[in-house]
Amino acid sequence: MKSYIFIIFAFILAVTSISAVKNGAKCILRDEDSPNTNWWKTAAFYQIYPRPFMDSDGDGIGDLQGIIQKLPHLQDAGVTATWLSPIFKSPQVDQGYDISDYRDIDPDYGTLDDLKELLKMAKEFGIRIILDFVPNHTSDQHGWFQKSVAKEEGYEDFYVWHDGKVVDGTRVPPNNWVSKFRESAWTFNKKRQQYYYHQYAIQQPDLNYSNPKVVEAMKDVMRYWLDFGVDGFRVDAVPYLSEDPEFKDEPLIDGCIVTSRRNCLNHVYTKDLPPTYDIIYEFRKVVDDFTETNKVDTRVMMTEAYTAIEKQKLYYGSADGTVKGAHFTFNFQFISSLSKGFTVDDIVNVTRKWLNNIPEQYTSNWVLGSHDNHRVATRLGRENVDGFNMLTAILPGVMVTYNGEEIGMENGEVTCEEGHDPRAIKDCSTFARNSRDFERTPFHWDGTIHAGFTTGTPWLPVSAKAKDTNLADQNVKGVSSHYNVYKQLMEFRKNFQKSFTLDTVSTIKLTDNVVQVERYVDKDEFILVFNVGDLEETVDFHRIKDSYKVLVTSVNSLYKPGGLIDELTLKAHESVILQGL
Known part of the structure; x- marks a missing residue:
């Protein structure tokens, strides 16, 4: 049985919070939260x-x-x-x-x-x-874009514009960037005589965040x-x-030879800069x-x-x-x-x-x-x-x-x-x-x-x-x-909205087809057991209490909320949430 445990300890102090990580487990010592501040x-x-x-x-x-x-x-x-x-x-x-x-x-x-x-x-x-x-990005019908196309003062660089380059006597986009909609990320605007950049549709020009005026406008x-x-x-x-200010070509992913395909490019110059x-x-x-x-x-x-x-x-x-x-x-x-x-x-x-x-x-x-x-x-x-x-x-x-x-x-x-x-x-x-x-x-x-x-x-x-x-x-x-x-789950989640000093979460593989999630909030123990397989299974779930009450069950379950159980047999794709007593 393999267990992954993620632990959160809350140590209530007047005004401070301290955090630490021990033995790969996640521990948080924190102050008591105001419900209005941290709703x-x-x-x-x-x-x-x-x-x-x-x-x-x-x-x-x-x-x-x-x-x-x-x-x-x-x-x-x-x-x-x-x-x-x-x-x-x-x-x-x-x-x-x-x-x-x-x-x-x-x-x-x-x-x-x-x-x-x-x-x-x-x-x-x-x-x-x-x-x-x-x-x-905005629509190409936005007033900002219309002003930028016309090079009105203050809006000349509100969007990402480029002259492009000339190849064999023909003007072409400045680089190989491909939009999320699987076409060139550059479209030529005849009025301005430049290309504008769009990560999405042609009608969705990207704003230029290297321009402080754009940042302030947003x-x-x-x-x-x-x-x-x-x-x-x-x-x-x-x-x-943000985009690379030098507009460099994005490199090909290993094994790809088609530069016009979005999924063949490593988006190092157009993403997460x-x-x-x-x-x-x-x-x-x-x-x-x-x-x-x-x-x-x-x-x-x-x-x-x-x-x-x-x-x-x-x-x-x-x-x-x-x-x-x-x-x-x-x-x-x-x-x-x-x-x-x-x-x-x-x-x-x-x-x-x-x-x-x-x-x-x-x-x-x-x-x-x-x-x-x-x-x-x-x-x-x-x-x-x-x-x-x-x-x-x-x-x-x-x-x-x-x-x-x-x-x-x-x-x-x-x-x-x-x-x-x-x-x-x-x-x-x-x-x-x-x-x-x-x-x-x-x-x-x-x-x-x-x-x-x-x-x-x-x-x-x-x-x-x-x-x-x-x-x-x-x-x-x-x-x-x-x-x-x-609706029962929304009611169940209220258990985690109260003040507590200890919150421990672990995810356990019980069998090849059954997963268990345990959550301990102070002295309360809550368990989800979920059979993802196509066959019924009787499972020996991990427990620390003597008996368990059923809180929530899937629609195909024979267990009833409020009932007590000692052993657990789950139908195919059945799931239950239990509380230790």
């Missing part, structure tokens, strides 16, 4: 992708009034805060990630008054609202929304904020200054960085914590390292990798899905939905849920002709492989036509699976459903 450290964040969430006016597009209508659902689910994917004014080339005005709401979603109402109502429901902040955007009343930001695509971290640290200061000046509950900043963990952890700040970055940067290990066919060893290694690498003074977090990745039920198997929700609920730190995961939604059915994802619809031959539309289909509120999402024609087709997987059917007292399991 986010044990929060359940819920991502709303507004377009498919809830349509209030029958135009087939989700909107802010729709979110207001569904605040009771968020409260019932037990989430702490919700972050909204972009709602700002946009031509919608990339579903709002191409912003033409950072300080206004896109008419598809509503108005500034609608957002004010949402903030007011959410506060009444005890839910905090986080906005998606997209600093890497800080002002943050201040505007903090003054407006939001509780913080999810910062998009942070690894790409040192100035990028400094920009994030400056953004954090804006958030902290607002919190301290206004003496309000912590305004939080979380960052999106799909990158190697040794680089990812730098977005938190310096290793000693003296320089602060994000309150937390999304942990995508369950997305990037697990797929169908995963093993117990994979789960153990993924949790160990994160906890062993993140400096002990920083708060961990666990993300299962997002609008950019196939849904958990599709990616890891619908039979494992409860087990993975339990896993993220019992592990220390922040839990992040993408809308629909609480009911076990799977990918929807979308054809290339119906799709909207700009990186996929340009080539229908690869649409099924590349599109993100499948995880963006409308939320399943009920089993009626259009799943209760809209009275009109939905912007993406509603999945046929809505008839069998929907909130109305699952949100019934006494029914064994993914949603009821999720």
